[in-house]
Amino acid sequence: MRAYIIEDNPTIRENLVGTLEELAGVKSVGFSETEGQGAQWLQDHRDKWDLVIVDLFLKQGSGLGVIEACKQRDPRQRVIVLTNYATPDIRTRCYQLGADAVFDKSTDIDSLIDFCVDLGGVN
Template structure:
């Protein structure tokens, strides 16, 4: 998994949960849009899931997601946000090709379930 999150505490928390409960392997982390884009350019085939926070300290998660428009089949883009789910946000993410949206505070268990299902479909790949 490639993780894009600007909060060090949130990044550590999500990493701890996903590695312990879903056996996810974190292959890269970026805190800003420019760093995320640079990492993605250098490692286009080294991730199966990109978990992207929409609001970053520099740039946006939307910019990161747009950069992934030509990703290979089987690579998933997931969004995590602290903002309430609303139809506008969900529609915007859907138009960008996002596979799922999760609220950081209330839907981490659903995120874990998604990651487990990805691992079950591709046991030879690191999430």
């Protein structure tokens, strides 16, 4: 499974990539730190990703714009939000925009890994 990561914190990004590769069989195909870069990459590489993992607060723009930019994705492609602000209102907004799942960075990493494994990573 190929994942594109949109996260502006290098430490979180590197730890996430390592964890997903090791525990869920997910291969990172790249990253960006802004809404514009992420949305553009996803549009330019429509068939090069299976999963996008998006933080909501980025160097420029918002992960909400990235979710919205993925509306025309292939049905097999998944959009996951990984944020420190997974409040009920934020979760609702993300799902309204088309996110497939929303996880809290501080409490839901195991659930994120399970989600990825269920999608087709390592069993």
